[in-house]
Amino acid sequence: MPITRSAQPPVDVPAPIRRRHPALTWEPVPITGSGAGVWRARGPAELYLKAAPATGPRAELAAGLAAEAARASWLRGLGVPAAEVVELDSDGVVSWLISRELPGRSVAEPWPEHRAAAVVDAFADAALLLHALPVRECPFDHRLPIAVALTERSAGGLADLSVGAVPGWSPSRLLDELDRVRTSSGPVEPDLVVCHGDLCCPNVLLDPETLDLVGIVDVGALGVDDRHQDLALATRSLADPRNRHLGPGAPDRFLRRYGIPEPDPHRLSFFRLLDEPV
Ligand SMILES: Nc1ncnc2c1ncn2[C@@H]1O[C@H](COP(=O)(O)OP(=O)(O)OP(=O)(O)O)[C@@H](O)[C@H]1O
Ligand SMILES: [Mg+2]
Known part of the structure; x- marks a missing residue:
């Protein structure tokens, strides 16, 4: 749930993600309320990325990503069309959640x-x-x-x-x-x-x-x-x-x-x- 609004995401696209998907470009999704950074992948894969600092005063955002992944999986198990989680991970500096893009x-x-x-x-x-x-x-x-x-x-x-x-x-x-x-x-x-x-x-x-x-x-x-x-x-x-x-x-x-x-x-x-x- 939103805590503060910030114009700039608190992190950039995590380096491991850029390295692993060199064919993708990451288009920022503007004005998100949670404070996490959100990007839509452009290129051969249809993905959404959310990323947040893994530690520090805004680390609750990273906990929110894990919460989101668990809830999306639970919903999908009940047949509700939540986004399929592709990856939930962290490099210790940035935590991220990648999900498959839903049409619509x-x-x-x-x-x-x-x-x-x-x-x-x-x-x-x-x-x-x-x-x-x-x-x-x-x-x-x-x-x-x-x-x-x-x-x-x-x-x-x-x-x-x-x-x-x-x-x-x-x-x-x-x-x-x-x-x-x-x-x-x-x-x-x-x-x-x-x-x-x-x-x-x-x-x-x-x-x-x-x-x-x-x-x-x-x-x-x-x-x-x-x-x-x-x-x-x-x-x-x-x-x-x-x-x-x-x-x-x-x-x-x-x-x-x-x-x-x-x-x-x-x-x-x-x-x-x-x-x-x-
Ligand atoms: N898997 C997805 N498929 C399609 N669209 C998505 C997906 N994930 C996010 N989006 C789009 O990106 C927008 C921002 O994502 P999301 O709502 O998860 O971020 P947020 O920062 O928590 O946003 P807010 O708190 O402002 O609602 C969504 O409103 C939706 O339009
Ligand atoms: Mg939203």
């Missing part, structure tokens, strides 16, 4: 106006597909990082809220706000599903002709959580001006198609606060 166009890319509504429906169907996966069989828990942060805080510890940050906010201010939002709706039973964890428009790829789902990417934060986690980020992404090609009614349409036209606004606020604003 992301929900965030340009779509003709007359297809916008159907694209939003397909996005909601992708959420339904993930949320129908068996929670009991999911080995990943999305709730853990925030639970740890809140527990540390109540125990008087210094919370390191590593799951997200609002720029300019101290961890304690963010935790105060999270507590406020959480308790203002009263005690609620979480409605647990397998959440993508970062269900935004660029992370869902569709067949440009049929609009069939062809890929779910960026699955490093996938895990069991309340379904509002995904609904919060998906609707925020659909309301983002960068996705205005999908129309002003896109968030509502998504929710209607999903089957929860009026989600709990407190839970939406809570989960949006946990992620950096777009």
